[in-house]
Amino acid sequence: MMKNWITPYMKQFKLQWFLTLLFGLLGIASGALLLFTSGYLISKSSLRPENVMLVYIPIVAVRAFSIGQALFPYLEKLVSHDLVLRILAMMRTKLYKMVEPQALFLQSRYQTGDLLSVLSDDIERLQDLFLRTILPSIFSVIMYTVFIAVIGLFDMTFAIMMALVLGVIVFLSPFLSLFWLRRYHISQKKVKNRLYEQLTDAIFGITDWQASGRTATFLEDFRETNAALQGYERKLQNRHHIRSAIIQLVIGIVMMSVLIWSSIQVGKAFLPQL
Structure with a gap:
């Protein structure tokens, strides 16, 4: 099962799998860093800094991580679902090519409902x-x-x-x-x-x-x-x-x-x- 139906597609779409993992990890990291940076910004601002430039970098970081927290999970879902749907389409084509030449033989051994269940x-x-x-x-x-x-x-x-x-x-x-x-x-x-x-x-x-x-x-x-x-x-x-x-x-x-x-x-x- 793994060797014939899973592993080949894992190797074929290595770039897409890498992008999916990258976007997913960046989304998780953005959420964690947003929590840390926003807490630091609130604490630093409560001390009444003399110049807004002292908290300018945390302000920019909070904005960046806020955008990243929403953007990277969206990209991860976009890439992963597109990848999986492509793989399923190829699997269905592969299964049909395996079943179609043996249609009469399979019909004599299996009921139509069994084949419909697989498909x-x-x-x-x-x-x-x-x-x-x-x-x-x-x-x-x-x-x-x-x-x-x-x-x-x-x-x-x-x-x-x-x-x-x-x-x-x-x-x-x-x-x-x-x-x-x-x-x-x-x-x-x-x-x-x-x-x-x-x-x-x-x-x-x-x-x-x-x-x-x-x-x-x-x-x-x-x-x-x-x-x-x-x-x-x-x-x-x-x-x-x-x-x-x-x-x-x-x-x-x-x-x-x-x-x-x-x-x-x-x-x-x-x-x-x-």
């Missing part, structure tokens, strides 16, 4: 793989490394503690989600394939259903399958909510820990001067 659903899920898995994972690992390295310059013990806590989000949570949700995704996939099969049976055999007087039976089976699919989707949604709540809790713990730690560091810095 319409499986390829579409690769879009989520690129936009919601690969890119966010790269961003999170880079920011995780930078954050821990910066804190380590001031307090190695606290940096190790933050590395362990944030590691729950960056490393542990994805693997737990994979094993926790895997069987639900597999069951959902099977039920969805069954829906595609029923759909194609209804389209190609509608006259047979009507002639045999089993239209009500078909509709009842379709409703049951659809209800089963909705049940799996609700279970997945509930577990996604639980995972998001745990992640938000960990983020809250990190924020409170950083606030307490920074307050202690500020106190240590000013204590010798008193």
Whole structure:
């Protein structure tokens, strides 16, 4: 899967991937620097500087980072979505060229609903793989490394503690989600394939259903399958909510820990001067 359907496109569009990562990191950096620079500007201005030129550079920096915070994420989304849509188009073309010469052979072994599921659903899920898995994972690992390295310059013990806590989000949570949700995704996939099969049976055999007087039976089976699919989707949604709540809790713990730690560091810095 990775070797035939993911890796070749990663290599083919190296420049676009690089630009996506660059714009994404610049957007994150602009947000962080805007917070720092605006805080510095407010603090410096509260001391009533004798000349506005003393705060001119922070004023310009705040404007630049404000623009960058909006511009770079937009460029990142623009490049990444254009890239992924191009890749999906090439994947669909590649899949069609593989399936079309073997149409009669595949039809004898697989139902039309299975092929329709691959063409319409499986390829579409690769879009989520690129936009919601690969890119966010790269961003999170880079920011995780930078954050821990910066804190380590001031307090190695606290940096190790933050590395362990944030590691729950960056490393542990994805693997737990994979094993926790895997069987639900597999069951959902099977039920969805069954829906595609029923759909194609209804389209190609509608006259047979009507002639045999089993239209009500078909509709009842379709409703049951659809209800089963909705049940799996609700279970997945509930577990996604639980995972998001745990992640938000960990983020809250990190924020409170950083606030307490920074307050202690500020106190240590000013204590010798008193």
